[in-house]
Amino acid sequence: MDPLADLLAGPRARGAFVLRCDLEPPWALRVEDRAPLTVVAVVTGSAWVLCGGAAPQRITPGDVAVVRGPAPYAVADDPGTAPQALVDADQRCTTLDGVEVPLTWRGARVWGNSDRPTTRLVTGTYAEHGAISRRLLGALPRLVVLRADAATGPVLDWLAREVVQEAPGQDAVLDRLLDLLLVSALRAWFDAADDAPGWYVAAADPVVGPALRLLQTRPEHPWTTASLAAAVATSRATLARRFTALLGQPPMGYLTTWRLDLAADLLLDPGTTLAAVARRVGYGSPYALSAAFSRQFGTSPRDHRAAAATG
Numbered sequence: 001m002d003p004l005a006d007l008l009a010g011p012r013a014r015g016a017f018v019l020r021c022d023l024e025p026p027w028a029l030r031v032e033d034r035a036p037l038t039v040v041a042v043v044t045g046s047a048w049v050l051c052g053g054a055a056p057q058r059i060t061p062g063d064v065a066v067v068r069g070p071a072p073y074a075v076a077d078d079p080g081t082a083p084q085a086l087v088d089a090d091q092r093c094t095t096l097d098g099v100e101v102p103l104t105w106r107g108a109r110v111w112g113n114s115d116r117p118t119t120r121l122v123t124g125t126y127a128e129h130g131a132i133s134r135r136l137l138g139a140l141p142r143l144v145v146l147r148a149d150a151a152t153g154p155v156l157d158w159l160a161r162e163v164v165q166e167a168p169g170q171d172a173v174l175d176r177l178l179d180l181l182l183v184s185a186l187r188a189w190f191d192a193a194d195d196a197p198g199w200y201v202a203a204a205d206p207v208v209g210p211a212l213r214l215l216q217t218r219p220e221h222p223w224t225t226a227s228l229a230a231a232v233a234t235s236r237a238t239l240a241r242r243f244t245a246l247l248g249q250p251p252m253g254y255l256t257t258w259r260l261d262l263a264a265d266l267l268l269d270p271g272t273t274l275a276a277v278a279r280r281v282g283y284g285s286p287y288a289l290s291a292a293f294s295r296q297f298g299t300s301p302r303d304h305r306a307a308a309a310t311g
Contacts, residue, residue, distance in 0.1 A: 016127065018175075019111055020110045022113075023045075026077055027077050028077065029083065032072045033069075035070065036070060040122075041064045041122045042061050043120040045061070047075050048077070049065045051067060054142045059145060061148065063145060065145045066143070066189075068142055071142070083096060120160075126178075152188065158177055202246040205242065208242050211243065219262060222282065260296045267308075274286040289301065
């Protein structure tokens with residue numbers, strides 16, 4: 001896997017909040033849902049996305065905005081429009097004084113203030129994230145805007161059609177389409193970025209890329225720098241030098257971080273034992289994993305799992 005694939009394999013959308021908004025000016029929504037990641041896309045009309053620490057961005061048909069939480073943000077018809085409603089962590093919409101907003105639900109996953117909207121948005125909110133995605137989320141600014149693109153256009157059109165459907169398995173369909181829209185947008189954005197993070201560049205490197213994929217897909221293997229170098233047909237010195245230059249840490253340091261991040265996500269499954277997780281990520285015993293986990297995260301696997309269950 002690569003870091004964008006990690007987003008799908010780890011904290012992928014599970015019951016994501018996907019919604020179509022039909023709006024007529026003036027309108028402005030302040031969102032305080034504390035979600036780690038939200039996608040806002042324009043089907044028709046236009047909108048402004050306003051995030052603290054980022055310049056306001058106007059988005060038009062086909063554009064996709066990715067907002068990194070958990071800080072609040074706003075979406076409006078114009079930067080000067082005062083927020084009329086607030087969306088909280090339960091996806092409940094109220095006035096700023098806490099009164100239910102008299103906007104109406106207009107069918108399955110459709111919400112708005114007009115039957116003849118000039119603006120139609122599709123939004124998707126990720127309600128959770130895992131340890132693996134920290135590397136990706138840490139590389140993103142508060143707001144990423146990808147202009148209408150051949151890669152995302154068909155996915156957005158499909159998502160906009162599906163969001164109003166009611167069929168067996170519909171939530172799973174929407175989750176996967178949201179994942180596809182997000183990853184397509186981020187891949188296009190990273191490809192065009194002058195300062196793409198090292199882990200993204202490394203995935204395409206002819207030496208480091210194959211080594212990275214081996215570590216990520218086979219974390220249980222007893223890798224050494226020498227055995228990893230042999231597997232990708234290069235010298236140990238070359239691999240160590242190039243790997244460290246691109247990723248900021250040597251191969252075995254990266255492997256340790258990867259194993260523990262993966263363990264943190266696997267532990268969120270209540271049906272998985274600590275022993276099973278230890279085997280999956282290459283630790284010889286539950287005790288060894290627990291000790292390494294506590295050093296890395298400052299909490300035990302048991303407490304990590306309990307906190308996730310109650311959070």
